[in-house]
Amino acid sequence: MTWTVGPTNSLVDVAGVRVGHYTRTDDGWLTGTTVVRLPVDGAVAGVDVRGGGPGTRETDLLDPRNLVERVHAICLSGGSAFGLAAADGVMSALLTDGVGFPMGGPGEVVPIVPGAVIFDLGRGGVFANRPDSSFGAAAYAAATDAAVAQGCVGAGTGAKAGGIKGGIGSASTVLADGTTVAALVVVNAVGSCVDPRTGHLYAVSLGFPGEFPEVGPIDPERLAQARARAAEEVGPLKPALATTIGVIATDATLTKAQCAKVSGIGHDGLARAIRPVHTMFDGDTLFTVATGARGADAAPDPFAFHALLDAAGDTVTRAVGHAMLAATSVHPPARTIRSYRDALL
Amino acid sequence: MTWTVGPTNSLVDVAGVRVGHYTRTDDGWLTGTTVVRLPVDGAVAGVDVRGGGPGTRETDLLDPRNLVERVHAICLSGGSAFGLAAADGVMSALLTDGVGFPMGGPGEVVPIVPGAVIFDLGRGGVFANRPDSSFGAAAYAAATDAAVAQGCVGAGTGAKAGGIKGGIGSASTVLADGTTVAALVVVNAVGSCVDPRTGHLYAVSLGFPGEFPEVGPIDPERLAQARARAAEEVGPLKPALATTIGVIATDATLTKAQCAKVSGIGHDGLARAIRPVHTMFDGDTLFTVATGARGADAAPDPFAFHALLDAAGDTVTRAVGHAMLAATSVHPPARTIRSYRDALL
Numbered sequence: 073m074t075w076t077v078g079p080t081n082s083l084v085d086v087a088g089v090r091v092g093h094y095t096r097t098d099d100g101w102l103t104g105t106t107v108v109r110l111p112v113d114g115a116v117a118g119v120d121v122r123g124g125g126p127g128t129r130e131t132d133l134l135d136p137r138n139l140v141e142r143v144h145a146i147c148l149s150g151g152s153a154f155g156l157a158a159a160d161g162v163m164s165a166l167l168t169d170g171v172g173f174p175m176g177g178p179g180e181v182v183p184i185v186p187g188a189v190i191f192d193l194g195r196g197g198v199f200a201n202r203p204d205s206s207f208g209a210a211a212y213a214a215a216t217d218a219a220v221a222q223g224c225v226g227a228g229t230g231a232k233a234g235g236i237k238g239g240i241g242s243a244s245t246v247l248a249d250g251t252t253v254a255a256l257v258v259v260n261a262v263g264s265c266v267d268p269r270t271g272h273l274y275a276v277s278l279g280f281p282g283e284f285p286e287v288g289p290i291d292p293e294r295l296a297q298a299r300a301r302a303a304e305e306v307g308p309l310k311p312a313l314a315t316t317i318g319v320i321a322t323d324a325t326l327t328k329a330q331c332a333k334v335s336g337i338g339h340d341g342l343a344r345a346i347r348p349v350h351t352m353f354d355g356d357t358l359f360t361v362a363t364g365a366r367g368a369d370a371a372p373d374p375f376a377f378h379a380l381l382d383a384a385g386d387t388v389t390r391a392v393g394h395a396m397l398a399a400t401s402v403h404p405p406a407r408t409i410r411s412y413r414d415a416l417l
Numbered sequence: 418m419t420w421t422v423g424p425t426n427s428l429v430d431v432a433g434v435r436v437g438h439y440t441r442t443d444d445g446w447l448t449g450t451t452v453v454r455l456p457v458d459g460a461v462a463g464v465d466v467r468g469g470g471p472g473t474r475e476t477d478l479l480d481p482r483n484l485v486e487r488v489h490a491i492c493l494s495g496g497s498a499f500g501l502a503a504a505d506g507v508m509s510a511l512l513t514d515g516v517g518f519p520m521g522g523p524g525e526v527v528p529i530v531p532g533a534v535i536f537d538l539g540r541g542g543v544f545a546n547r548p549d550s551s552f553g554a555a556a557y558a559a560a561t562d563a564a565v566a567q568g569c570v571g572a573g574t575g576a577k578a579g580g581i582k583g584g585i586g587s588a589s590t591v592l593a594d595g596t597t598v599a600a601l602v603v604v605n606a607v608g609s610c611v612d613p614r615t616g617h618l619y620a621v622s623l624g625f626p627g628e629f630p631e632v633g634p635i636d637p638e639r640l641a642q643a644r645a646r647a648a649e650e651v652g653p654l655k656p657a658l659a660t661t662i663g664v665i666a667t668d669a670t671l672t673k674a675q676c677a678k679v680s681g682i683g684h685d686g687l688a689r690a691i692r693p694v695h696t697m698f699d700g701d702t703l704f705t706v707a708t709g710a711r712g713a714d715a716a717p718d719p720f721a722f723h724a725l726l727d728a729a730g731d732t733v734t735r736a737v738g739h740a741m742l743a744a745t746s747v748h749p750p751a752r753t754i755r756s757y758r759d760a761l762l
Contacts (some may be wrong), residue, residue: 121477125484129474129501132466132702139470139697152527153508156474157550160502167499167545180544182497199525200512205502205550352484357477 075383077280078244080219081394083108083256085244086321088115088363091256092215093226093240094207102196102404103150105158105207106226106240108256108319108361109215112171114142115321115361118331119186122339123315123349123356127153130186131357136329140184144171145212146319146359147187148227148258151202155189161208162187188317188357190260192230197405220256223398227258227317231395233346234264235302237402237411241395245383251366253380255338255387257318259395261356263348264302266396271295271416275345275393278386284393290416298415315355316342318391320384325371326362334360337381341388358388420728422625423589425564426739428453428601430589431666433460433708436601437560438571438585439552447541447749448495450503450552451571451585453601453664453706454560457516459487460666460706463676464531467684468660468694468701472498475531476702481674485529489516490557491664491704492532493572493603496547500534506553507532533702535605535660537575542750565601568743572603572662576740578691579609580647582747582756586740590728596711598725600683600732602663604740606701608693609647611741616640616761620690620738623731629738635761643760660700661687663736665729670716671707679705682726686733703733 078085088111095104119134133140147162149155163183166172172181193199211226220242224231231238238261244254259265265273271290320338335358342349342356350356372380401411423430433456440449464479478485492507494500508528511517517526538544556571565587569576576583583606589599604610610618616635665683680703687694687701695701717725746756 121480124482126477127475128477130472130498132471132473132476133700135466137469153475153529154505154512154527157502157505157508160499160505160550163499163502175538175544177539177544180539182499182538184498193520193527194522194525199520199522205505355478 074248076246078246078252078254081244082220082242083254083321084217084220085254086252086323086363087365089321090215090217091220092211093221094210094214095225095229097229100196100198101201102230102402103192103203104226104229105149105203105211107162107208107211107215108146110144110361111363114144115363116141116326116328116331117143117359117361118328118335119359120332120335120339121357123354124352126355126357127156127189128357129156129159130184134186134328140173141328143184143186145185147185147208148317149189149203150192150227150230152189152191152193154202156187157205158203158208159185159187161205162212165209165212186359190227190231190258190315190317191313195230195404222394224400224402231258231260232409233259233261234266236415237399237409239395239399241391241398243387243390243394245387247379247383249376251322251324251380253322253383253387255318255320255391257316257388257391257395259316259392260314261316261346261349262314262351262353263346265346265392268299273393273396275389278344278389279393294416313353317357320358320360323363323365324380325364325366325368331360331362334381334384337385338388341385345389345392419593421591423591423597423599426589427565427587428599428666429562429565430599431597431668431708432710434666435560435562436565437556438566439555439559440570440574442574445541445543446546447575447747448537448548449571449574450494450548450556452507452553452556452560453491455489455706456708459489460708461486461671461673461676462488462704462706463673463680464702464704465677465680465684466702468699469697471700471702472501472534473702474501474504479531479673485518486673488529488531490530492530492553493662494534494548495537495572495575497534497536497538499547501532502550503548503553504530504532506550507557510554510557531704533662535572535576535603535662536658540575540749567739569745569747576603576605577754578604578606579611581760582744582754584740584744586736586743588732588735588739590732592724592728594721596667596669596725598667598728598732600663600665600736602661602733602736602740604661604737605659606661606691606694607659607696607698608691610691610737613644618738618741620734623734624738631762639761658698662702665703665705667707668710669707669725670709670711670713676705676707679726679729682730683733686730690734690737
């Protein structure tokens with residue numbers, strides 16, 4: 073295998089993709105919004121919704137039968153369905169910048185901003201504190217092509233998974249032919265990212281050599297404590313507690329249908345990193361965006377597309393691992409949510 | 418056939434359903450929002466998206482595989498994708514009223530408000546004048562169980578179809594067994610509701626006896642003029658000019674999957690009233706909501722469900738006819754858009 077990790081091992085290794093977070097953690101708040109900005113001409117996009125409790129907008133236009141081919145940003149947010157409002161702020165900012173689907177006249181554009189949300193209501197202590205359009209505008213303004221900030225930032229601010237603190241994670245892969253595929257995930261699951269038999273993150277076993285160096289032997293006593301806390305945290309189930317969402321990006325030239333296929337195999341990457349996942353209390357949704365920067369001549373043949381799909385799944389898995397390792401313990405009024413590092417390393 | 422028209426021949430003939438419009442037509446504006454409010458416990462819902470350029474939110478949760486069974490309102494709005502913001506205002510108002518999917522604590526609810534939008538940007542003269550969350554809140558507050566106001570109101574304010582003024586239309590049918598099915602549509606289509614051979618509305622031929630009394634012989638000269646104006650208005654095509662959206666409501670007890678089926682056959686009703694429809698420049702979307710007020714014991718058997726489907730299609734067709742007959746000519750700065758009445762009756 074001649075695949076390598078990209079320069080920043082994060083979503084921005086796909087040229088033209090920028091990521092911005094807006095994070096709010098002051099009194100009563102523990103939520104935020106993450107915006108993936110795309111080139112001004114947009115990127116071809118697809119989606120696969122696999123969770124049983126999704127919160128989404130502008131996903132129907134991504135059906136390969138439908139007209140709009142390119143999206144201009146993806147908005148990921150906390151706040152459950154309320155957080156869909158964050159995309160309004162992204163749309164307004166894009167309109168101001170003149171970026172969108174052209175409607176004829178100068179400056180007359182409709183920005184295409186699909187979005188999905190995670191459930192994190194009340195994690196900062198106040199149920200009604202949730203992102204609004206200003207969160208989307210702020211995350212849009214903060215977008216940069218620097219290595220993606222990970223852990224408890226943006227849409228991952230209030231995330232948790234299996235009783236342990238979740239968050240934002242990202243990873244990238246450069247294929248043998250030079251194609252880059254990268255992923256950004258907001259890990260917030262009913263299920264767990266930790267193998268209860270060993271205390272290791274499921275994702276770590278699929279890392280590149282040296283990608284997860286901090287993971288050594290797990291202390292049996294700490295493992296027992298973590299198991300007990302996780303059991304207490306996870307059960308009894310409350311409805312709609314979770315949802316893992318994310319964006320896969322590539323510089324390959326793909327159709328909308330191929331983007332949807334990449335999202336689908338990305339969900340396999342989630343399945344290898346989170347157990348269980350895609351439950352009725354998760355709204356797991358993955359978008360895929362293809363910038364086509366490598367040119368139409370470089371559109372993948374079936375075997376190159378196979379390699380891209382294979383890499384996309386593992387890249388999503390690795391991104392989940394980075395999310396869990398970057399997350400830090402939080403101490404909102406309600407109760408402490410321990411990070412994986414604090415619980416087990 | 419022992420079917421009859423309901424008391425108001427509009428959506429509110431389904432008990433517990435209320436409709437509110439917010440309309441803005443002052444200088445530079447020609448748009449609005451319509452909210453369909455449902456009983457506080459919500460209604461089972463489904464959707465069918467048939468147009469090639471949809472703008473939607475919260476449709477993925479309506480997949481019959483997914484957790485959430487009931488929605489609390491449907492938000493229909495002008496403003497193209499920008500108008501999806503109107504649903505934010507509906508959600509906030511429902512939260513204030515304590516209505517939503519229960520999350521555990523007192524007042525801790527997530528209102529479920531699917532929505533769809535029509536393209537009407539710039540019809541009032543200013544491209545950037547589009548509904549925001551305040552439109553949704555105002556339409557929610559205005560909701561009433563009085564006979565639905567039709568024509569150039571709410572989400573139909575800026576609508577047009579085939580070069581003629583469109584708008585909101587509604588109709589209802591009471592089946593032999595007492596089940597009510599009703600429809601509200603926002604007619605805004607690339608195609609035309611008028612048969613170019615006769616000048617008649619396609620929909621009128623499917624009306625109940627006496628339902629469309631105002632339609633008599635068409636003057637050949639006015640028909641020729643209308644044809645010429647329609648040709649000028651419709652062509653050359655600009656992208657994403659249109660979209661017909663709507664809500665079908667019934668007091669039957671249906672599953673989510675059955676609601677989606679009702680929406681699907683509702684699109685056949687659009688097909689009989691608008692030609693062409695469901696094009697790549699229409700984002701045609703129909704929601705169906707079932708209150709179940711007739712009780713689980715009255716859940717339709719296959720033959721009763723067949724009758725409901727049959728009636729739903731024709732009810733949608735008739736609603737389109739009422740939309741076109743209720744619409745009035747508008748004279749925004751850009752140009753006059755004539756109503757069907759002014760053009761042909």
